Amino acid sequence: METVKLTIDNKHIEVPKGTTILQAAKQAGINIPTLCYMNLPHLDQEHKPGSCRVCVVEIPGRRTLVPACATKCTEGMEVLSHSLRAINARRTVVELLLSDHPKDCLVCPSSGNCELQKLSITMGIREINSVENAAISTYRKDASPSLLRNMDKCVMCRSCETVCNEIQTVGALSAVNRGFMAVVAPAFEQDLTDSPCTFCGQCVAVCPTGALTAVDNTFHVIRALADPTKYVVVQTAPAVRAALGEEFGYQPGTLVTGKMVAALRALGFNKVFDTDFAADLTIMEEGTELLDRITRHLNGDKSVHLPILTSCCPAWVNFFETNYPDMLDVPSTARSPQQMFGSIAKTHMANKLGVKRENMVVVSVMPCLAKKYECQREEFKVDGNPDVDYAITTRELAHLIKIGNIDFKSLKDEDYDRPMGESTGASVIFGVTGGVIEAAIRTAYEVFTGKKLEKVEFHELRGMEGIRTATINFDGTDIHIGIAHTLGNARKLLDGIRKGMYNFHAIEIMACPGGCIGGGGQPLHRGTDIVLKARMEAIYKEDFNKPIRKSHENPEIIKLYEEFLGKPLSEKSHKLLHTHYFSHPKQ
């Protein structure tokens, strides 16, 4: 491997040819500040437009300063990252950014988490030199069910553009206008709700400032909790327990399930249930659907559609409805766990508790921004009353806990309420890419073959590669599985299916990198894969430690069918737990 030798701030280092100054500096323990730079190694994407000019460094002899993120090291190069020239330039650049930015840090949702704020703090900027009434580039506010756009705060880093176009291939965002008024917006400057936006929230996950933020339902939840006429029930998604701790200083990958339940109880929720319960339910319904299609297909039924696609990811459903309206009967008709939960909670559970539907408030805690959009879809309401009232994110829950003056770290572990808090290991792994299908396989195998599954872990379905394939042997019958995470990979798979290229029986799609653990509502990590991998490990650990690991063995699920639903795909199940899809005439 060819290397080059250079000096950075008088430190001699040797790096592989092709390394940038920024990367080389990091190796040498020199942290050159950046703003628009974003490295997503797990997605094979290095976003380095070299446009913010914060990382400029001096190379004596060169006419101008150069951006460290986009300049490759050459043999004998001499780099000065904190010469007076470089510092003055960097400071002036940040001052310029601050001069074109609203000054409402104190009430901004990103305060404390803002990369621009961090730069100002690190560089010790105490005044902004600009004329009185200096112009600020403004743009109309835009709200959607899931995320808010406040483009006054956009610094034109273009990270959202890269994730939306290159990784998600949704194409809802790109730069419009020119010069000072340049801004990132949907095509033809539409509102987000009219654009192809799937609400996956990855743009929010990477936005360095408060330009793109999540809709905040915290105070809706507080009001519901304070309302004596309301019976408030909460469900928590699998991915939340592996990441919530990060908001309280825990290392990424620390499981805080017990404390989370305790905190929710302390906040005053009438019942603390688990979305995992509904995930087991999803496996029952979707697993049965999967087996039904496979069996009919193996018996020669040509009308049956394979592969079956998982449908628990609302951003994925949105993407599908927009881009593949010709294939609307291909996905599973099963609702997502969040929605199945709400549906059962407001019917069967409400009955059992003696609570009227209109007095029950169902809150879900999700790693996801698309869930906010999902719960307000018309088909998930009964006479206008939604099955799930509010979906809040992991970040919002952390806020709620802090607003409730709860000292999270000192909480003692508590357990979920029953019956809708009973879950298996199969349901937990819903939170990671490959998890849904692995959970489905655990049940489908036993039902199809009639045999007991000795080893429940299917490592061939796990991992971080964008598209994975595997063949599982169901006691003689080969079942072909395809898995994709990020919508760009989903598109690749779907395009192939449309062309008839594949012979998959089932495909699992998740819109977010790593699956739900990388959702737009999770604690912000701005792109590192280390955090995702740690959260993934935590999820598999929780599964490993569960006494029951297959969905169909969940006793409360068995009881639910006996008492109420009958059997999977029954008429009642269809009404409450299944849905259909709509083609969206989006631009």
Added chain:
Amino acid sequence: MYKMQLLVCGGTGCRASASAKIVEKLNESLKAHGLTKDAQVVTTGCFGFCEKGPIVKVIPDNTFYTQVRPEDAEEIIAEHILKGRKVTRLLYENPETQKHVTDSKHMGFYQKQMRIALRNCGFIDPENIDEYIARDGYSALAQVVSDLTPQQAIDMVKQSGLRGRGGAGFPTGLKWEITSKFTSNQKYVVCNADEGDPGAFMDRSILEGDPNSIIEAMAICGYCIGASKGLVYIRAEYPLAIKRLRIAIQQARDYGLLGENILGTDFSFDMELRYGAGAFVCGEETALLASMEGKRGEPRVKPPFPAEDGYQHKPTNVNNVETFANVPVIFLKGPEWFSSIGTEKSKGTKVFALAGKINNVGLIEVPMGITLREIIYEIGGGIKNGKKFKAVQTGGPSGGCLTEKHLDTPIDFDSLIAAGSMMGSGGMIVMDEDDCMVSIAKFYLEFIVEESCGKCTPCRVGNKRMLEILEKICQGKGSMEDLDHLRNLANVIKDTALCGLGQTSPNPVLSTLDNFYDEYVAHVKDKRCYAKKCKALAHYTIIPEVCTGCTVCARNCPVGAITGERRQPHFINQDICIHCGVCYTKCKFNAILVQ
């Protein structure tokens, strides 16, 4: 065989003055006099002497008629063509001797010019490839593809010393050589015909007047670097140039000079046009390439350079129109000849668009090394209306101004940079004592703020902030601190902007700060604009001896700043006056003094 030809300038400038109508009228008169077989009317490209247009030149006697109107056509035919009597009232009059000059080679405007890139403009009909060929057109291409290897041809271009004429002045031969060394299944030759500098029309004139020179040069380049495709990125605001290029490309194809197996060799080359959409920044080569690829026209970080990673990530050679226009001549007359013109490091000639407060506004082509004094006073004919010379802005919004102390500077790439300006693409705007240098800097910044793509912070925000400071100064609200801040901002923008547009945008500011600091100080400390350009700083006073007390000014003052009794001299209260100038326009007695 025609005995005489009437060459009528068909450049955009003269066309705007009805030169197409002149052609029509001349043809009508020829027909009426039965002379259609003896004389031919030809529409040519730009003669360059735009100040005196529309131009009609009669050959072979080389009579140069100026400021011709369609109504003059009949007289020209009846007198000059029919009877051989020149129409003296249409001849150019030497302003010093007041004598008529018939042949342009005796005119001060033309004497020191050397037209190489513009060699065919004004001589041929640009819509007729035969005329181009008759003047050695496509001989260079024939020579290159038949007798030379690509490397030999590249060496000749290198030897000539030709440097890019788009502004940066990079050695052309070297660029071709670098591009030729990259291997790829497809390479491209791109001609940058975006010409965005306000007031620049060098490339436009070449494309309108001699489009084949570009086609030939691009084909030669394609041969040298191994490219089979050429693309001309031309701004949509040049419809005449687009039309003429299209015609020329088709004619070249018809003659087998473009397409498969050119001139019987195994070299194939063809080209197409791509249109700009009104963005100055798309003159920057990487933004240009992005625009051609259908993406947002934004520059990107270099390296890698287009020679390695260009159009659709293939090796691409991008050159300016004028650079290409010089290429065939290098082969026709030899690199030694070419390098005998100009200075040591800047060979050949440069086309300048001479404009502003100068008598002879137009398009000139001069050898490198000529002095500013020669351009302004000999070719340019001196400052209009006998005013005093103040400065020359070269390089448009990317350049700086040269002052009296630079008048004897020989013009070349390096000397202009040393003087705090740059060659740029060739705009040369002359300024006199009535120009306010602070306003000039503000004007260029307004242009830049409008045209900035918005990608990088220093240009997007920094230029806006510099403009705000200049606006503040021109409003009379500036402080000395503002000047320091302005200078620091300008230096940082120059140091950190992502592309050439941003890196050079502070030049007008820095150049005027350096050369005309006293004007800035006057705006800031005295709150005065002594050139009387900045309205907000205009100081209005009533001359009591002249004032009749008619009260018109007082009645029209929007802020009630004027007081006075009827038939008594009036008085303007400076604390209330908002400098709107209404009183000045209303006063019928010239009793208001503006300072």
